[in-house]
Amino acid sequence: MAKYDVHEVMVCRIASEMTEEGDYVTILGSFTPLAYAAYMLAKLTHAPDAWLVGYNAIGMPPVELSFTGSEAAAYRGSLARNSFTPNGHLVHLGTHGLLECVSSAQMDGDGAINLSAIGDYDHPKVRLPGGAGAPEVVQNYRKVVAYFSKHDARTLCAKVDYATGRRTPISRDKREALGLVSGGPVTIVTPLAVLVKEDDERPFAIESVHPGVSVDEVVAATGFAVDVPADVPTTAEPTAEQIDLLRNRIDPLGTVRFDFLSGEERLAYLEEVLAKEWARAEELVRVTAPVG
Amino acid sequence: MNKITHLERLPELVGDGAVVAFGGGWFANHPMAAVRELVRARRTDIHGLALLGSVDVDLMVGAGVLRHLTFSMVTLEAMGLAQNFRRAVQAGELPITEIPALSLQVALEAGGQSVPFMPVRGPIGSDLVAQNPEVFGTARTSFGDEDVMVVKAIRPDVAIIHALRCDRLGNVQFDGTYSQDPELAAASDTVIVTCEEIVDSSEIAAQSHLTKIPGFLVDHVIEAPFGAHPCSHVPRYAQDAWEILEYQKAAMAGGDAYAAYVDRIRGETEAEYRERVLAGDRGRVLAALAEAGPTLQEA
Numbered sequence: 001m002a003k004y005d006v007h008e009v010m011v012c013r014i015a016s017e018m019t020e021e022g023d024y025v026t027i028l029g030s031f032t033p034l035a036y037a038a039y040m041l042a043k044l045t046h047a048p049d050a051w052l053v054g055y056n057a058i059g060m061p062p063v064e065l066s067f068t069g070s071e072a073a074a075y076r077g078s079l080a081r082n083s084f085t086p087n088g089h090l091v092h093l094g095t096h097g098l099l100e101c102v103s104s105a106q107m108d109g110d111g112a113i114n115l116s117a118i119g120d121y122d123h124p125k126v127r128l129p130g131g132a133g134a135p136e137v138v139q140n141y142r143k144v145v146a147y148f149s150k151h152d153a154r155t156l157c158a159k160v161d162y163a164t165g166r167r168t169p170i171s172r173d174k175r176e177a178l179g180l181v182s183g184g185p186v187t188i189v190t191p192l193a194v195l196v197k198e199d200d201e202r203p204f205a206i207e208s209v210h211p212g213v214s215v216d217e218v219v220a221a222t223g224f225a226v227d228v229p230a231d232v233p234t235t236a237e238p239t240a241e242q243i244d245l246l247r248n249r250i251d252p253l254g255t256v257r258f259d260f261l262s263g264e265e266r267l268a269y270l271e272e273v274l275a276k277e278w279a280r281a282e283e284l285v286r287v288t289a290p291v292g
Numbered sequence: 293m294n295k296i297t298h299l300e301r302l303p304e305l306v307g308d309g310a311v312v313a314f315g316g317g318w319f320a321n322h323p324m325a326a327v328r329e330l331v332r333a334r335r336t337d338i339h340g341l342a343l344l345g346s347v348d349v350d351l352m353v354g355a356g357v358l359r360h361l362t363f364s365m366v367t368l369e370a371m372g373l374a375q376n377f378r379r380a381v382q383a384g385e386l387p388i389t390e391i392p393a394l395s396l397q398v399a400l401e402a403g404g405q406s407v408p409f410m411p412v413r414g415p416i417g418s419d420l421v422a423q424n425p426e427v428f429g430t431a432r433t434s435f436g437d438e439d440v441m442v443v444k445a446i447r448p449d450v451a452i453i454h455a456l457r458c459d460r461l462g463n464v465q466f467d468g469t470y471s472q473d474p475e476l477a478a479a480s481d482t483v484i485v486t487c488e489e490i491v492d493s494s495e496i497a498a499q500s501h502l503t504k505i506p507g508f509l510v511d512h513v514i515e516a517p518f519g520a521h522p523c524s525h526v527p528r529y530a531q532d533a534w535e536i537l538e539y540q541k542a543a544m545a546g547g548d549a550y551a552a553y554v555d556r557i558r559g560e561t562e563a564e565y566r567e568r569v570l571a572g573d574r575g576r577v578l579a580a581l582a583e584a585g586p587t588l589q590e591a
Contacts, residue, residue, distance in 0.1 A: 061588065083472055130363060
Protein backbone atom coordinates (compact mmCIF):
# COMPACT_ATOMS: atom_id res chain seq x y z
CA MET A 1 0.00 0.00 0.00
CA ALA A 2 1.29 3.41 -0.97
CA LYS A 3 1.76 5.96 1.77
CA TYR A 4 -0.99 8.55 1.57
CA ASP A 5 -2.20 11.74 3.21
CA VAL A 6 -5.65 12.13 4.72
CA HIS A 7 -6.72 14.64 2.07
CA GLU A 8 -6.10 11.90 -0.51
CA VAL A 9 -8.51 9.62 1.35
CA MET A 10 -11.07 12.44 1.14
CA VAL A 11 -10.48 13.09 -2.56
CA CYS A 12 -10.88 9.39 -3.42
CA ARG A 13 -14.10 9.07 -1.37
CA ILE A 14 -15.60 12.13 -3.09
CA ALA A 15 -14.47 10.87 -6.51
CA SER A 16 -16.38 7.63 -5.92
CA GLU A 17 -19.65 9.65 -5.98
CA MET A 18 -19.03 10.68 -9.57
CA THR A 19 -20.49 8.28 -12.13
CA GLU A 20 -21.35 8.18 -15.83
CA GLU A 21 -24.80 6.65 -15.48
CA GLY A 22 -27.79 8.65 -16.64
CA ASP A 23 -25.76 11.41 -18.30
CA TYR A 24 -26.05 13.58 -15.21
CA VAL A 25 -23.81 16.64 -15.14
CA THR A 26 -21.48 18.17 -12.56
CA ILE A 27 -20.75 21.90 -12.74
CA LEU A 28 -17.52 23.16 -11.22
CA GLY A 29 -17.95 26.23 -9.06
CA SER A 30 -15.26 28.41 -7.53
CA PHE A 31 -11.75 26.94 -7.56
CA THR A 32 -11.98 24.61 -4.58
CA PRO A 33 -8.97 22.36 -5.23
CA LEU A 34 -10.07 19.32 -3.23
CA ALA A 35 -13.38 18.97 -5.11
CA TYR A 36 -11.69 19.70 -8.43
CA ALA A 37 -9.11 16.98 -7.76
CA ALA A 38 -11.91 14.49 -7.05
CA TYR A 39 -13.67 15.32 -10.34
CA MET A 40 -10.47 14.96 -12.36
CA LEU A 41 -9.60 11.69 -10.62
CA ALA A 42 -13.01 10.23 -11.49
CA LYS A 43 -12.58 11.30 -15.14
CA LEU A 44 -9.16 9.65 -15.34
CA THR A 45 -10.25 6.41 -13.69
CA HIS A 46 -13.77 4.99 -13.30
CA ALA A 47 -15.89 7.67 -15.02
CA PRO A 48 -14.13 8.90 -18.20
CA ASP A 49 -17.43 9.86 -19.88
CA ALA A 50 -18.92 11.73 -16.90
CA TRP A 51 -20.04 15.26 -17.83
CA LEU A 52 -18.13 18.17 -16.32
CA VAL A 53 -18.87 21.85 -16.94
CA GLY A 54 -16.18 24.35 -15.97
CA TYR A 55 -16.47 28.12 -16.57
CA ASN A 56 -18.79 27.92 -19.58
CA ALA A 57 -17.10 24.91 -21.11
CA ILE A 58 -19.51 21.96 -21.37
CA GLY A 59 -17.91 18.54 -21.50
CA MET A 60 -14.56 19.87 -20.35
CA PRO A 61 -11.74 17.32 -20.25
CA PRO A 62 -9.75 16.54 -17.12
CA VAL A 63 -7.18 19.30 -16.57
CA GLU A 64 -4.19 19.82 -14.32
CA LEU A 65 -5.05 22.03 -11.35
CA SER A 66 -3.41 25.45 -11.49
CA PHE A 67 -4.31 29.11 -11.12
CA THR A 68 -3.21 30.11 -14.59
CA GLY A 69 -3.71 27.08 -16.83
CA SER A 70 -6.95 25.31 -15.92
CA GLU A 71 -9.42 27.69 -17.58
CA ALA A 72 -7.67 27.72 -20.95
CA ALA A 73 -7.39 23.93 -20.91
CA ALA A 74 -11.08 23.50 -20.04
CA TYR A 75 -12.02 25.87 -22.82
CA ARG A 76 -9.81 24.28 -25.47
CA GLY A 77 -10.93 20.76 -24.67
CA SER A 78 -14.66 21.39 -24.25
CA LEU A 79 -17.44 20.04 -26.47
CA ALA A 80 -19.89 22.96 -26.23
CA ARG A 81 -20.05 26.45 -24.73
CA ASN A 82 -22.79 28.51 -23.14
CA SER A 83 -23.08 31.44 -20.81
CA PHE A 84 -23.96 30.80 -17.14
CA THR A 85 -27.68 31.36 -17.50
CA PRO A 86 -28.48 28.69 -20.11
CA ASN A 87 -26.10 26.31 -18.32
CA GLY A 88 -27.99 26.99 -15.12
CA HIS A 89 -31.24 26.27 -16.86
CA LEU A 90 -29.97 23.11 -18.52
CA VAL A 91 -28.27 21.62 -15.50
CA HIS A 92 -29.23 23.21 -12.18
CA LEU A 93 -32.84 24.17 -12.80
CA GLY A 94 -33.25 21.55 -15.51
CA THR A 95 -32.48 18.89 -12.86
CA HIS A 96 -29.65 17.27 -14.79
CA GLY A 97 -27.20 17.89 -11.96
CA LEU A 98 -25.27 15.00 -10.42
CA LEU A 99 -22.82 15.93 -7.69
CA GLU A 100 -22.64 19.16 -5.71
CA CYS A 101 -19.57 19.54 -3.51
CA VAL A 102 -19.79 22.31 -0.97
CA SER A 103 -17.35 23.43 1.69
CA SER A 104 -19.08 25.74 4.12
CA ALA A 105 -17.97 27.43 7.32
CA GLN A 106 -20.62 25.54 9.30
CA MET A 107 -23.02 22.64 8.80
CA ASP A 108 -25.57 21.31 11.25
CA GLY A 109 -27.38 18.04 11.90
CA ASP A 110 -30.26 19.09 9.64
CA GLY A 111 -27.80 19.46 6.76
CA ALA A 112 -28.01 23.27 6.64
CA ILE A 113 -24.89 25.00 5.30
CA ASN A 114 -23.66 28.45 6.27
CA LEU A 115 -21.70 30.39 3.65
CA SER A 116 -23.05 33.80 4.69
CA ALA A 117 -22.12 34.99 8.16
CA ILE A 118 -20.67 33.92 11.49
CA GLY A 119 -22.64 35.66 14.23
CA ASP A 120 -25.70 37.80 13.57
CA TYR A 121 -26.45 38.19 9.84
CA ASP A 122 -26.99 41.95 10.08
CA HIS A 123 -23.94 42.52 12.30
CA PRO A 124 -21.66 39.62 11.45
CA LYS A 125 -18.51 38.72 13.32
CA VAL A 126 -17.19 37.29 10.06
CA ARG A 127 -18.84 38.01 6.75
CA LEU A 128 -18.40 34.96 4.53
CA PRO A 129 -18.41 34.94 0.69
CA GLY A 130 -22.03 33.90 0.12
CA GLY A 131 -23.28 30.69 -1.41
CA ALA A 132 -23.28 31.48 -5.18
CA GLY A 133 -25.64 28.84 -6.60
CA ALA A 134 -25.35 26.40 -3.70
CA PRO A 135 -28.76 27.22 -2.14
CA GLU A 136 -30.58 26.12 -5.29
CA VAL A 137 -28.11 23.40 -6.21
CA VAL A 138 -28.33 21.49 -2.91
CA GLN A 139 -32.07 21.23 -3.62
CA ASN A 140 -31.84 20.27 -7.26
CA TYR A 141 -28.83 17.98 -7.65
CA ARG A 142 -28.97 14.23 -7.13
CA LYS A 143 -26.12 14.10 -4.61
CA VAL A 144 -24.73 16.59 -2.12
CA VAL A 145 -21.28 16.12 -0.59
CA ALA A 146 -20.14 18.59 2.04
CA TYR A 147 -16.43 18.42 2.75
CA PHE A 148 -14.45 20.11 5.49
CA SER A 149 -10.76 20.59 6.17
CA LYS A 150 -11.36 20.07 9.88
CA HIS A 151 -13.79 18.01 11.89
CA ASP A 152 -14.79 19.83 15.06
CA ALA A 153 -17.91 20.97 16.89
CA ARG A 154 -17.53 24.57 15.64
CA THR A 155 -17.75 23.44 12.03
CA LEU A 156 -20.14 20.49 12.40
CA CYS A 157 -22.29 22.37 14.87
CA ALA A 158 -25.63 22.00 16.66
CA LYS A 159 -27.21 24.83 14.67
CA VAL A 160 -25.74 27.02 11.93
CA ASP A 161 -25.70 30.77 12.58
CA TYR A 162 -27.40 31.24 9.22
CA ALA A 163 -28.81 28.72 6.74
CA THR A 164 -27.53 29.90 3.35
CA GLY A 165 -28.93 26.67 1.93
CA ARG A 166 -30.40 23.35 2.96
CA ARG A 167 -31.53 20.22 1.16
CA THR A 168 -35.05 19.76 2.45
CA PRO A 169 -36.61 17.35 2.70
CA ILE A 170 -33.88 14.70 2.51
CA SER A 171 -35.91 11.47 2.67
CA ARG A 172 -36.39 10.04 -0.80
CA ASP A 173 -40.15 9.36 -0.47
CA LYS A 174 -40.85 12.90 0.74
CA ARG A 175 -38.81 14.39 -2.11
CA GLU A 176 -40.64 12.33 -4.69
CA ALA A 177 -44.01 13.31 -3.22
CA LEU A 178 -43.08 16.99 -3.63
CA GLY A 179 -41.88 16.54 -7.20
CA LEU A 180 -38.28 17.27 -6.19
CA VAL A 181 -35.28 15.53 -7.63
CA SER A 182 -34.86 12.18 -5.97
CA GLY A 183 -31.53 10.49 -5.58
CA GLY A 184 -28.80 10.53 -3.07
CA PRO A 185 -28.47 11.64 0.52
CA VAL A 186 -26.34 14.37 2.08
CA THR A 187 -22.82 13.11 2.70
CA ILE A 188 -20.15 14.73 4.86
CA VAL A 189 -16.46 14.01 4.24
CA THR A 190 -13.90 15.23 6.80
CA PRO A 191 -10.32 14.40 7.77
CA LEU A 192 -11.77 11.91 10.31
CA ALA A 193 -14.75 10.19 8.77
CA VAL A 194 -17.66 10.00 6.35
CA LEU A 195 -21.16 10.78 7.69
CA VAL A 196 -24.40 10.32 5.80
CA LYS A 197 -28.01 11.43 6.25
CA GLU A 198 -30.72 9.72 4.24
CA ASP A 199 -33.76 10.25 6.45
CA ASP A 200 -35.13 13.50 7.87
CA GLU A 201 -36.21 11.66 11.02
CA ARG A 202 -32.74 10.23 11.76
CA PRO A 203 -29.45 11.98 12.56
CA PHE A 204 -26.38 11.73 10.35
CA ALA A 205 -24.91 8.23 10.68
CA ILE A 206 -21.22 7.35 10.59
CA GLU A 207 -20.68 5.64 7.24
CA SER A 208 -16.98 4.97 7.84
CA VAL A 209 -14.01 6.20 9.83
CA HIS A 210 -10.66 6.85 8.16
CA PRO A 211 -7.75 4.50 8.88
CA GLY A 212 -6.42 5.06 12.41
CA VAL A 213 -9.46 7.06 13.60
CA SER A 214 -11.78 5.72 16.33
CA VAL A 215 -15.56 6.02 16.38
CA ASP A 216 -15.39 7.74 19.80
CA GLU A 217 -13.07 10.39 18.36
CA VAL A 218 -15.61 11.14 15.61
CA VAL A 219 -18.57 11.31 18.01
CA ALA A 220 -16.64 13.61 20.37
CA ALA A 221 -15.59 15.95 17.54
CA THR A 222 -19.11 16.31 16.10
CA GLY A 223 -21.34 19.09 17.42
CA PHE A 224 -24.59 17.27 16.64
CA ALA A 225 -25.85 13.81 17.56
CA VAL A 226 -24.77 10.99 15.24
CA ASP A 227 -26.04 7.45 14.77
CA VAL A 228 -23.34 4.86 15.35
CA PRO A 229 -24.06 1.60 13.53
CA ALA A 230 -23.06 -1.65 15.23
CA ASP A 231 -20.36 -2.14 12.64
CA VAL A 232 -18.44 0.90 11.40
CA PRO A 233 -16.15 0.10 8.47
CA THR A 234 -12.88 1.84 7.65
CA THR A 235 -12.87 4.27 4.70
CA ALA A 236 -11.20 2.81 1.63
CA GLU A 237 -7.51 3.64 1.34
CA PRO A 238 -6.37 5.26 -1.91
CA THR A 239 -4.81 2.87 -4.39
CA ALA A 240 -1.28 3.30 -5.70
CA GLU A 241 -2.76 4.31 -9.08
CA GLN A 242 -4.94 7.00 -7.50
CA ILE A 243 -2.01 8.40 -5.53
CA ASP A 244 0.15 8.47 -8.64
CA LEU A 245 -2.51 10.31 -10.67
CA LEU A 246 -3.20 12.84 -7.93
CA ARG A 247 0.43 13.67 -7.19
CA ASN A 248 1.98 13.46 -10.61
CA ARG A 249 -0.70 14.42 -13.11
CA ILE A 250 -3.76 16.08 -11.56
CA ASP A 251 -2.13 18.20 -8.88
CA PRO A 252 1.66 18.22 -9.21
CA LEU A 253 1.68 21.83 -7.91
CA GLY A 254 -0.01 20.77 -4.67
CA THR A 255 -3.00 23.15 -4.84
CA VAL A 256 -5.11 20.76 -2.73
CA ARG A 257 -3.26 21.95 0.35
CA PHE A 258 -4.99 25.36 0.08
CA ASP A 259 -8.13 23.87 1.55
CA PHE A 260 -6.18 23.12 4.73
CA LEU A 261 -4.37 26.45 5.20
CA SER A 262 -5.57 29.87 6.24
CA GLY A 263 -4.34 33.45 6.60
CA GLU A 264 -0.61 34.10 6.42
CA GLU A 265 0.23 30.43 6.00
CA ARG A 266 -2.00 30.23 2.95
CA LEU A 267 -0.42 33.34 1.41
CA ALA A 268 3.09 31.98 1.92
CA TYR A 269 2.15 28.68 0.28
CA LEU A 270 0.43 30.58 -2.54
CA GLU A 271 3.71 32.40 -3.28
CA GLU A 272 5.47 29.04 -3.51
CA VAL A 273 2.91 27.58 -5.92
CA LEU A 274 2.83 30.73 -8.06
CA ALA A 275 6.64 30.77 -8.27
CA LYS A 276 6.42 27.27 -9.75
CA GLU A 277 3.68 28.38 -12.16
CA TRP A 278 5.81 31.36 -13.26
CA ALA A 279 8.84 29.17 -13.93
CA ARG A 280 6.73 26.85 -16.08
CA ALA A 281 5.08 29.76 -17.91
CA GLU A 282 8.42 31.32 -18.76
CA GLU A 283 9.51 28.01 -20.17
CA LEU A 284 6.37 28.06 -22.32
CA VAL A 285 7.23 31.53 -23.65
CA ARG A 286 10.77 30.45 -24.47
CA VAL A 287 9.48 27.38 -26.26
CA THR A 288 6.80 29.21 -28.25
CA ALA A 289 8.71 32.45 -28.91
CA PRO A 290 9.53 32.97 -32.58
CA VAL A 291 13.17 32.30 -33.39
CA GLY A 292 15.37 35.35 -34.13
CA MET B 293 -24.32 55.19 -36.18
CA ASN B 294 -21.14 55.22 -34.13
CA LYS B 295 -21.22 54.01 -30.53
CA ILE B 296 -17.46 54.20 -30.03
CA THR B 297 -16.19 56.29 -27.14
CA HIS B 298 -13.19 56.41 -24.78
CA LEU B 299 -12.60 54.84 -21.40
CA GLU B 300 -12.08 58.28 -19.77
CA ARG B 301 -15.69 59.09 -20.67
CA LEU B 302 -17.12 55.97 -19.01
CA PRO B 303 -17.77 57.51 -15.57
CA GLU B 304 -19.99 60.21 -17.08
CA LEU B 305 -22.03 57.54 -18.88
CA VAL B 306 -22.95 56.05 -15.50
CA GLY B 307 -25.60 58.24 -13.83
CA ASP B 308 -25.44 59.32 -10.19
CA GLY B 309 -26.70 56.57 -7.94
CA ALA B 310 -27.13 54.10 -10.80
CA VAL B 311 -27.64 50.38 -10.28
CA VAL B 312 -24.75 48.94 -12.29
CA ALA B 313 -24.43 45.25 -13.21
CA PHE B 314 -20.80 44.21 -13.65
CA GLY B 315 -20.08 41.33 -16.01
CA GLY B 316 -17.76 38.38 -15.63
CA GLY B 317 -17.66 35.65 -13.03
CA TRP B 318 -15.12 34.29 -10.56
CA PHE B 319 -11.72 35.41 -11.97
CA ALA B 320 -12.92 35.46 -15.59
CA ASN B 321 -13.68 38.47 -17.83
CA HIS B 322 -14.64 41.05 -15.22
CA PRO B 323 -14.62 44.57 -16.77
CA MET B 324 -11.60 45.64 -14.71
CA ALA B 325 -10.50 48.60 -16.88
CA ALA B 326 -13.98 50.08 -16.35
CA VAL B 327 -13.81 49.33 -12.62
CA ARG B 328 -10.44 51.10 -12.41
CA GLU B 329 -11.85 54.10 -14.28
CA LEU B 330 -14.70 54.39 -11.75
CA VAL B 331 -12.07 54.22 -8.99
CA ARG B 332 -10.07 56.98 -10.73
CA ALA B 333 -13.22 59.10 -10.98
CA ARG B 334 -13.65 58.68 -7.20
CA ARG B 335 -17.24 57.52 -7.56
CA THR B 336 -18.95 56.75 -4.25
CA ASP B 337 -22.59 56.40 -5.29
CA ILE B 338 -22.96 53.17 -7.22
CA HIS B 339 -25.25 50.29 -6.35
CA GLY B 340 -23.24 47.40 -7.76
CA LEU B 341 -24.70 44.11 -8.90
CA ALA B 342 -22.28 41.20 -9.19
CA LEU B 343 -23.34 37.64 -9.77
CA LEU B 344 -20.01 35.99 -8.88
CA GLY B 345 -17.71 38.79 -7.81
CA SER B 346 -14.03 38.64 -6.93
CA VAL B 347 -11.29 41.24 -7.25
CA ASP B 348 -13.69 43.57 -9.16
CA VAL B 349 -16.08 43.95 -6.24
CA ASP B 350 -13.37 43.93 -3.58
CA LEU B 351 -11.49 46.77 -5.31
CA MET B 352 -14.64 48.87 -5.65
CA VAL B 353 -15.53 48.30 -1.99
CA GLY B 354 -11.98 49.10 -0.88
CA ALA B 355 -11.93 52.30 -2.95
CA GLY B 356 -15.34 53.39 -1.66
CA VAL B 357 -17.12 53.19 -5.03
CA LEU B 358 -20.16 51.22 -3.83
CA ARG B 359 -23.03 52.45 -1.67
CA HIS B 360 -24.84 49.08 -1.90
CA LEU B 361 -24.05 45.61 -3.26
CA THR B 362 -26.38 42.98 -4.69
CA PHE B 363 -24.56 39.66 -5.12
CA SER B 364 -24.60 35.90 -4.73
CA MET B 365 -20.92 35.49 -3.84
CA VAL B 366 -17.78 37.58 -3.47
CA THR B 367 -14.58 35.59 -3.01
CA LEU B 368 -10.93 35.42 -3.90
CA GLU B 369 -11.41 31.64 -3.98
CA ALA B 370 -8.24 29.72 -3.10
CA MET B 371 -6.55 33.08 -2.30
CA GLY B 372 -8.90 33.67 0.63
CA LEU B 373 -11.85 35.80 1.69
CA ALA B 374 -12.49 39.09 -0.11
CA GLN B 375 -11.03 41.30 2.60
CA ASN B 376 -12.52 44.72 1.85
CA PHE B 377 -15.97 43.24 1.24
CA ARG B 378 -15.74 41.29 4.51
CA ARG B 379 -14.53 44.26 6.54
CA ALA B 380 -17.08 46.69 5.08
CA VAL B 381 -20.05 44.40 5.78
CA GLN B 382 -18.77 43.58 9.28
CA ALA B 383 -18.40 47.30 10.03
CA GLY B 384 -21.94 47.99 8.80
CA GLU B 385 -20.54 50.27 6.08
CA LEU B 386 -21.82 48.36 3.05
CA PRO B 387 -25.52 47.52 2.82
CA ILE B 388 -26.03 44.25 0.96
CA THR B 389 -28.69 42.23 -0.82
CA GLU B 390 -27.62 38.59 -1.00
CA ILE B 391 -29.50 36.54 -3.61
CA PRO B 392 -28.56 32.96 -4.52
CA ALA B 393 -27.04 32.81 -8.00
CA LEU B 394 -29.68 30.86 -9.91
CA SER B 395 -32.48 33.03 -8.55
CA LEU B 396 -30.51 36.18 -9.38
CA GLN B 397 -30.03 34.93 -12.94
CA VAL B 398 -33.75 34.27 -13.31
CA ALA B 399 -34.58 37.71 -11.86
CA LEU B 400 -32.33 39.29 -14.49
CA GLU B 401 -33.94 37.20 -17.21
CA ALA B 402 -37.35 38.42 -16.09
CA GLY B 403 -35.96 41.95 -16.38
CA GLY B 404 -34.72 41.22 -19.89
CA GLN B 405 -38.13 39.92 -20.92
CA SER B 406 -40.11 42.78 -19.34
CA VAL B 407 -42.21 40.49 -17.15
CA PRO B 408 -42.74 41.42 -13.48
CA PHE B 409 -41.53 38.10 -12.06
CA MET B 410 -40.65 34.53 -13.01
CA PRO B 411 -41.15 31.17 -11.32
CA VAL B 412 -37.96 29.52 -10.12
CA ARG B 413 -37.02 26.12 -8.75
CA GLY B 414 -35.60 28.10 -5.93
CA PRO B 415 -33.64 27.85 -2.69
CA ILE B 416 -36.25 26.24 -0.46
CA GLY B 417 -34.76 25.84 3.00
CA SER B 418 -32.52 28.93 2.71
CA ASP B 419 -32.84 31.77 5.22
CA LEU B 420 -32.21 34.09 2.25
CA VAL B 421 -35.81 33.62 1.10
CA ALA B 422 -37.32 35.24 4.21
CA GLN B 423 -34.37 37.68 4.32
CA ASN B 424 -35.35 39.13 0.93
CA PRO B 425 -39.14 39.62 0.67
CA GLU B 426 -38.53 42.19 -2.08
CA VAL B 427 -36.87 39.44 -4.17
CA PHE B 428 -38.67 36.19 -3.36
CA GLY B 429 -42.43 35.77 -3.44
CA THR B 430 -45.10 33.23 -4.25
CA ALA B 431 -47.70 33.24 -6.98
CA ARG B 432 -50.78 31.18 -7.71
CA THR B 433 -52.02 30.77 -11.26
CA SER B 434 -55.22 29.55 -12.89
CA PHE B 435 -53.36 26.34 -13.80
CA GLY B 436 -53.59 24.94 -10.28
CA ASP B 437 -54.00 25.73 -6.62
CA GLU B 438 -50.34 25.38 -5.63
CA ASP B 439 -48.22 28.37 -4.71
CA VAL B 440 -45.04 28.56 -6.75
CA MET B 441 -41.87 30.39 -5.76
CA VAL B 442 -41.19 33.44 -7.91
CA VAL B 443 -38.44 36.04 -8.10
CA LYS B 444 -39.12 39.67 -8.88
CA ALA B 445 -37.61 41.05 -12.07
CA ILE B 446 -34.38 43.02 -11.75
CA ARG B 447 -33.66 45.70 -14.32
CA PRO B 448 -30.28 47.39 -13.70
CA ASP B 449 -29.76 50.94 -14.98
CA VAL B 450 -26.43 50.05 -16.54
CA ALA B 451 -24.51 46.91 -17.51
CA ILE B 452 -20.74 47.05 -17.96
CA ILE B 453 -19.22 44.09 -19.79
CA HIS B 454 -15.77 43.19 -21.10
CA ALA B 455 -15.65 41.30 -24.41
CA LEU B 456 -13.14 40.01 -26.94
CA ARG B 457 -14.14 42.25 -29.87
CA CYS B 458 -16.88 44.59 -30.94
CA ASP B 459 -17.73 46.79 -33.94
CA ARG B 460 -18.95 50.41 -34.04
CA LEU B 461 -22.57 49.14 -34.00
CA GLY B 462 -22.04 47.30 -30.72
CA ASN B 463 -22.04 43.70 -31.94
CA VAL B 464 -20.20 41.84 -29.18
CA GLN B 465 -18.12 38.71 -29.65
CA PHE B 466 -16.67 36.29 -27.13
CA ASP B 467 -14.58 33.22 -27.80
CA GLY B 468 -13.90 31.94 -24.28
CA THR B 469 -15.67 32.39 -20.96
CA TYR B 470 -18.47 34.95 -21.11
CA SER B 471 -20.25 34.38 -17.81
CA GLN B 472 -23.83 35.77 -17.78
CA ASP B 473 -22.94 38.85 -19.85
CA PRO B 474 -25.60 38.45 -22.59
CA GLU B 475 -28.32 38.23 -19.94
CA LEU B 476 -26.99 41.34 -18.16
CA ALA B 477 -27.09 43.21 -21.47
CA ALA B 478 -30.69 42.15 -22.12
CA ALA B 479 -31.83 43.21 -18.64
CA SER B 480 -30.15 46.62 -18.40
CA ASP B 481 -31.30 49.98 -19.73
CA THR B 482 -27.83 51.18 -20.78
CA VAL B 483 -25.15 48.75 -21.94
CA ILE B 484 -21.46 49.71 -21.99
CA VAL B 485 -19.02 47.27 -23.56
CA THR B 486 -15.27 47.43 -23.21
CA CYS B 487 -13.38 45.11 -25.53
CA GLU B 488 -9.92 43.89 -26.40
CA GLU B 489 -10.27 45.38 -29.88
CA ILE B 490 -12.73 47.28 -32.02
CA VAL B 491 -13.01 45.69 -35.45
CA ASP B 492 -14.80 46.34 -38.71
CA SER B 493 -18.31 44.89 -39.06
CA SER B 494 -17.03 42.65 -41.87
CA GLU B 495 -14.81 40.86 -39.32
CA ILE B 496 -17.83 40.34 -37.06
CA ALA B 497 -19.81 38.95 -39.99
CA ALA B 498 -16.99 36.55 -40.88
CA GLN B 499 -17.45 34.79 -37.52
CA SER B 500 -21.02 35.72 -36.64
CA HIS B 501 -21.43 32.55 -34.52
CA LEU B 502 -19.20 34.26 -31.92
CA THR B 503 -21.58 37.24 -31.58
CA LYS B 504 -23.33 36.73 -28.24
CA ILE B 505 -24.80 40.23 -27.82
CA PRO B 506 -26.31 41.87 -30.90
CA GLY B 507 -25.62 45.57 -31.39
CA PHE B 508 -29.20 46.72 -30.85
CA LEU B 509 -28.77 46.02 -27.12
CA VAL B 510 -25.53 48.00 -26.81
CA ASP B 511 -25.15 51.77 -26.29
CA HIS B 512 -21.42 52.41 -25.91
CA VAL B 513 -18.29 50.65 -27.17
CA ILE B 514 -14.85 51.26 -25.68
CA GLU B 515 -11.54 49.72 -26.73
CA ALA B 516 -9.62 48.57 -23.65
CA PRO B 517 -6.82 46.05 -24.32
CA PHE B 518 -6.15 43.80 -21.32
CA GLY B 519 -9.38 45.30 -19.99
CA ALA B 520 -10.11 42.27 -17.79
CA HIS B 521 -6.61 42.19 -16.25
CA PRO B 522 -5.76 40.85 -13.65
CA CYS B 523 -8.71 38.58 -14.41
CA SER B 524 -8.56 36.27 -17.40
CA HIS B 525 -9.88 36.79 -20.87
CA VAL B 526 -9.47 33.44 -22.58
CA PRO B 527 -8.28 32.92 -25.29
CA ARG B 528 -6.29 36.21 -25.17
CA TYR B 529 -4.73 35.98 -21.72
CA ALA B 530 -4.84 33.87 -18.59
CA GLN B 531 -5.61 35.07 -15.09
CA ASP B 532 -2.67 37.09 -13.72
CA ALA B 533 -2.54 35.20 -10.45
CA TRP B 534 0.71 36.95 -9.54
CA GLU B 535 -0.95 40.38 -9.66
CA ILE B 536 -4.02 39.08 -7.82
CA LEU B 537 -1.70 37.81 -5.09
CA GLU B 538 -0.18 41.31 -4.83
CA TYR B 539 -3.70 42.67 -4.57
CA GLN B 540 -4.65 40.18 -1.85
CA LYS B 541 -1.49 40.91 0.15
CA ALA B 542 -2.37 44.62 0.11
CA ALA B 543 -6.01 43.89 0.97
CA MET B 544 -5.04 41.63 3.89
CA ALA B 545 -2.65 44.24 5.22
CA GLY B 546 -5.34 46.92 4.84
CA GLY B 547 -4.64 50.47 6.06
CA ASP B 548 -1.77 52.30 4.38
CA ALA B 549 -0.68 49.31 2.27
CA TYR B 550 -4.10 49.05 0.68
CA ALA B 551 -4.47 52.84 0.32
CA ALA B 552 -1.15 52.84 -1.57
CA TYR B 553 -2.48 50.17 -3.94
CA VAL B 554 -5.57 52.28 -4.72
CA ASP B 555 -3.56 55.53 -4.96
CA ARG B 556 -1.26 53.97 -7.53
CA ILE B 557 -4.24 53.12 -9.75
CA ARG B 558 -5.65 56.62 -9.28
CA GLY B 559 -2.31 58.17 -10.17
CA GLU B 560 -1.99 56.54 -13.57
CA THR B 561 -4.02 56.32 -16.77
CA GLU B 562 -5.21 52.92 -18.01
CA ALA B 563 -2.40 52.97 -20.62
CA GLU B 564 0.13 53.58 -17.85
CA TYR B 565 -1.46 50.77 -15.80
CA ARG B 566 -0.94 48.36 -18.72
CA GLU B 567 2.67 49.43 -19.13
CA ARG B 568 3.33 48.86 -15.44
CA VAL B 569 1.60 45.53 -14.85
CA LEU B 570 2.59 43.95 -18.17
CA ALA B 571 6.24 45.00 -17.93
CA GLY B 572 8.91 42.46 -18.82
CA ASP B 573 7.56 39.09 -19.92
CA ARG B 574 4.22 39.35 -18.08
CA GLY B 575 2.02 40.09 -21.09
CA ARG B 576 3.65 37.39 -23.23
CA VAL B 577 3.44 34.85 -20.40
CA LEU B 578 -0.28 35.48 -19.87
CA ALA B 579 -0.95 35.19 -23.60
CA ALA B 580 1.09 32.00 -23.89
CA LEU B 581 -0.76 30.43 -20.94
CA ALA B 582 -4.13 31.19 -22.52
CA GLU B 583 -2.93 29.79 -25.82
CA ALA B 584 -1.38 26.59 -24.46
CA GLY B 585 -4.18 25.00 -22.44
CA PRO B 586 -2.88 21.42 -22.29
CA THR B 587 -5.41 18.93 -20.94
CA LEU B 588 -4.73 15.66 -19.15
CA GLN B 589 -6.29 13.76 -22.04
CA GLU B 590 -3.58 14.91 -24.44
CA ALA B 591 -0.81 14.31 -21.93
